[in-house]
Amino acid sequence: MKQNTDIEQFEKKQSFKVPENYFLELKSDIQSKTEKLELKFNLSHYFNLKITVPILVSVLILFMIFNYIPSSDSIDNNVLSEEIYTQFVEFEIENINEEYLFEFLPDEDYVFSDEIEYLIENDIDYDLIIK
Amino acid sequence: MNKYTDHDLLVMYKSADRRNYVFNHIINLYQERIYWHIRKILISHDDSNDVTQNTFIKVFENFSKFKGQSKIFTWIYRIATNESLSFLKNKRKYFFESIDNVSSSLINNLKSEKYFDGDKAEKKLQKAILTLPVKQRIAFNMKYFDNMKYEQISKILGTSVGALKANYYHAKNKIQKFLNEN
Numbered sequence: 623m624k625q626n627t628d629i630e631q632f633e634k635k636q637s638f639k640v641p642e643n644y645f646l647e648l649k650s651d652i653q654s655k656t657e658k659l660e661l662k663f664n665l666s667h668y669f670n671l672k673i674t675v676p677i678l679v680s681v682l683i684l685f686m687i688f689n690y691i692p693s694s695d696s697i698d699n700n701v702l703s704e705e706i707y708t709q710f711v712e713f714e715i716e717n718i719n720e721e722y723l724f725e726f727l728p729d730e731d732y733v734f735s736d737e738i739e740y741l742i743e744n745d746i747d748y749d750l751i752i753k
Numbered sequence: 754m755n756k757y758t759d760h761d762l763l764v765m766y767k768s769a770d771r772r773n774y775v776f777n778h779i780i781n782l783y784q785e786r787i788y789w790h791i792r793k794i795l796i797s798h799d800d801s802n803d804v805t806q807n808t809f810i811k812v813f814e815n816f817s818k819f820k821g822q823s824k825i826f827t828w829i830y831r832i833a834t835n836e837s838l839s840f841l842k843n844k845r846k847y848f849f850e851s852i853d854n855v856s857s858s859l860i861n862n863l864k865s866e867k868y869f870d871g872d873k874a875e876k877k878l879q880k881a882i883l884t885l886p887v888k889q890r891i892a893f894n895m896k897y898f899d900n901m902k903y904e905q906i907s908k909i910l911g912t913s914v915g916a917l918k919a920n921y922y923h924a925k926n927k928i929q930k931f932l933n934e935n
Contacts, residue, residue: 629928632878634898637871638792648788648802649780652809656776659813 759825766816776813783826784809786899787833793894794837796862796883804840808833823908830909834891841887859883881931885924892917893924 757765757778766775787808792801811832819828844858860883863869863876871879882890892910895901896917903914910917 629878629897629925629932632874635875636789637869637875637879638789638796638798638866639868639870640788640798641868644802645785645788648784648805649777652780652784652806652813653777655806655810656813659810 759821762825763819763821776816779812779816779825779829780809783829786826787829790830790895790899791833791837793898794834794887794891795840796859796866796879798866798868800840800862804833804836808836811836827905827908831911834909837891838887877932877935878928881928881935884931885927889920889924892920893928896921897925 762775762778765771784805788801788805791804791808792798795801795804808829812829815832819825823831860880863879863883869876869879882893885893888910892906892912895906895909896903903917906912906917907914912920
């Protein structure tokens with residue numbers, strides 16, 4: 623038969639245990655972690671916003687200045703590319719096939735003036751009249 | 754032995770060159786008690802080790818904000834309790850269970866715990882304690898094992914003395930029932 627147990631009768635001893643020298647290690651583990659935290663805190667305090675923001679802005683300005691001032695090489699390159707472009711356009715104008723241009727003209731019946739109609743109908747040389 | 758009062762420690766902490774000394778002093782004073790408090794909640798030594806370290810890191814990070822309205826010991830105990838409860842919550846969240854359903858996994862921890870040298874009766878008592886809801890279990894441990902006063906427990910857990918007394922009474926009955934039935 624089971625006896626009723628009163629928990630106040632239990633011996634209140636520590637049933638859990640820890641590895642040997644655990645509390646010495648625990649202390650040094652905590653200390654090493656807090657030292658790292660302190661270092662991080664000091665660094666973040668040193669590089670606070672008041673310092674880092676102006677530095678970053680200056681660096682950004684310098685970067686932009688150096689990237690947007692054209693160098694002598696880039697000037698030469700610009701001149702050269704302009705010359706090539708001009709030559710290309712001239713070549714195109716001289717050699718372009720007119721048929722290509724016609725394609726872009728509106729497709730409609732042209733209405734000429736009465737004088738021109740008369741000339742055409744009577745087969746009179748138009749050039750003669752202009753001259 | 755504590756040769757400084759809480760007030761002394763707070764005054765000393767204000768001078769930057771003595772901060773580490775104060776913090777080391779606090780670790781020396783409280784690390785064992787805090788560890789055992791956490792260990793009774795989490796059972797596993799490895800989990801308790803992690804949570805104890807986190808507790809003292811929180812103490813380190815927040816000591817400058819501590820105004821001395823309560824005792825340093827009470828304040829650290831409260832941090833340790835909250836850290837342990839958060840740890841259990843996170844662990845339970847992982848397994849999609851509520852915080853009060855931790856007992857089965859903690860009983861498993863107890864069975865596999867290599868750093869437990871209690872006899873059969875002590876193991877049975879621990880199992881019985883682990884069947885309690887977690888907050889009741891914490892209050893019970895503080896009263897039963899640590900012989901803390903209700904007023905002190907009340908400050909740490911933020912519960913009224915009356916509620917704690919009722920809690921302890923019910924916890925004790927549940928444990929005795931478990932021990933008699935098993």
